[in-house]
Amino acid sequence: MSDKETTSFEDLYKAHHPKVQRLCRMLLKDSAEAEETDQEVFLKMFKQYQTAGWPQDWGAWLTRVAINACHDRRKSAWWKWWRSSNGEVQLADYPSSERTPEQEALGREQRGHIWQAFRKLSARQREVFVLRYLEGWSTEEVAKMLAISEGSVKNHLFRAVHHLRKVLKSNGEGS
Amino acid sequence: MTRCLEDKALFFLSEGEANETQLAHLQSCQICSKRYEDVKQDIRLITHTLGQKPPPLPLAPEWPIFFKSLPIAAGVLLALALVLGDSRLWRANSPSEQALNGDVSQFLEQVSEAVFDGGRIRDIENTSSESDLASLQVALGESCSEECRGLLNNSFVANTKAKTQTMDRPVVTARKRPLDPSMQRMVADR
Numbered sequence: 001m002s003d004k005e006t007t008s009f010e011d012l013y014k015a016h017h018p019k020v021q022r023l024c025r026m027l028l029k030d031s032a033e034a035e036e037t038d039q040e041v042f043l044k045m046f047k048q049y050q051t052a053g054w055p056q057d058w059g060a061w062l063t064r065v066a067i068n069a070c071h072d073r074r075k076s077a078w079w080k081w082w083r084s085s086n087g088e089v090q091l092a093d094y095p096s097s098e099r100t101p102e103q104e105a106l107g108r109e110q111r112g113h114i115w116q117a118f119r120k121l122s123a124r125q126r127e128v129f130v131l132r133y134l135e136g137w138s139t140e141e142v143a144k145m146l147a148i149s150e151g152s153v154k155n156h157l158f159r160a161v162h163h164l165r166k167v168l169k170s171n172g173e174g175s
Numbered sequence: 176m177t178r179c180l181e182d183k184a185l186f187f188l189s190e191g192e193a194n195e196t197q198l199a200h201l202q203s204c205q206i207c208s209k210r211y212e213d214v215k216q217d218i219r220l221i222t223h224t225l226g227q228k229p230p231p232l233p234l235a236p237e238w239p240i241f242f243k244s245l246p247i248a249a250g251v252l253l254a255l256a257l258v259l260g261d262s263r264l265w266r267a268n269s270p271s272e273q274a275l276n277g278d279v280s281q282f283l284e285q286v287s288e289a290v291f292d293g294g295r296i297r298d299i300e301n302t303s304s305e306s307d308l309a310s311l312q313v314a315l316g317e318s319c320s321e322e323c324r325g326l327l328n329n330s331f332v333a334n335t336k337a338k339t340q341t342m343d344r345p346v347v348t349a350r351k352r353p354l355d356p357s358m359q360r361m362v363a364d365r
Contacts, residue, residue, distance in 0.1 A: 026225070114221060115229045133222045139190065158186050163215045 009049050010057055013042060019059070019135065020066050026130045027070040029119060037073055041066045060092055063135065064145050067127060074123060115170050117167035125160040180207050287357055289362045340362050 006122055020041055024034040048055070055061035058073045064147045118126065124146075132153070139157075180188070184197055188211060193201075200206050 022226075058340055092334070099192075111224050111227070114224045129225075133218065134226055153191075154187065154190065158183055160184060161214075161342060162182065164221045165214070166219055168221065 005083075009046060012049070013044070016058060016062050016101070017042070020062050022068060023063065023066050023130060023135065026118075026134065028073060029125055033073060037066070037069045038136075040069050044069075060141070060145070061139075063131070063137070067145060070127075071123075109166070113167055113171045114122055114143070114164060117164050121160050121163060122156075125156050125163075128156040129160045180210075180212075184216075185211050189214050189218065260321060285358050289358050313332075 017038075021034070021038050023038045024041070025031060028034040028037060041062060045058070045062060048061070118129075122127070127146060128142060131145060132139065133139045137145070139150050139153050143153045146153070180200060184193075185311060188197060199322070201211060215347065263293065
């Protein structure tokens with residue numbers, strides 16, 4: 001069903017909320033902050049919904065708005081750095097929580113290392129990785145959303161994957 | 176046989192970007208073919224892992240807060256040091272300033288002497304010392320001659336005048352110093 005046919009805001013919310021929520025949580029380190037940003041994004045969506053100018057694709061629109069909101073959060077939240085030392089990522093409400101064979105194969109410790117390595121990536125690398133692999137956008141679409149060149153997207157992606165693979169291998173060999 | 180592919184080339188291959196040479200090499204080289212499969216497998220694994228719930232972050236020990244407060248404390252101390260140092264600099268009299276103050280006070284003395292006529296004051300002082308001598312003689316019970324009485328009268332008049340003039344004068348310690356030549360010229364012009 002296309003967005004044009006989905007007239008109810010509630011339906012739109014249900015369709016897009018899990019993705020936006022995950023995106024915010026992946027891009028922001030603080031889960032409470034991610035929650036606030038998520039709400040902020042849907043507030044903007046509601047305002048947009050009330051106007052006549054609906055976007056062609058709500059998914060792409062929401063992704064762009066969420067990325068910008070996360071950017072703003074990171075810029076303005078210098079004090080969050082202060083409180084980041086005692087933050088604990090909430091486990092609830094992650095959209096795809098079913099376990100895959102690969103997931104089962106990976107030990108808890110190794111998963112922790114991957115997450116830790118992911119959190120240490122630069123903001124841009126995290127954005128590119130999430131949009132390309134977790135959200136499933138093409139390189140071209142990611143470049144458009146982030147307003148950077150495709151070559152830049154590929155380079156960020158390569159660096160992110162290279163770093164994560166290195167961590168995966170070093171811990172795989174270690175364990 | 177061409178050289179083995181770099182990691183970056185293998186990654187771009189996994190993204191669907193490759194030229195014919197690279198593809199040909201990939202089909203012919205078992206090592207690169209295996210590496211290519213590894214890249215794809217790793218990306219899948221990482222993507223699956225990151226698509227799941229993250230493990231909870233270990234609670235941070237207390238000491239990082241202490242270390243985090245260090246830059247702030249250092250900043251505050253630096254600001255304090257700057258403010259205090261600045262105010263002290265403003266307050267401290269440098270030797271050149273002291274010398275300047277000395278010159279100014281000397282100049283003021285000279286101006287004072289020039290304006291209020293130091294010579295006349297000196298006369299009054301001399302007269303006063305003579306009248307003091309006469310008063311002393313009277314006090315000692317010696318006979319007071321005509322000359323002595325005259326001196327006493329002069330002393331009384333001179334004292335009254337000197338007091339009146341002293342009250343009108345600005346409070347400047349008048350030490351006797353030679354007048355500056357330029358000041359002398361100025362006084363002469365008057």
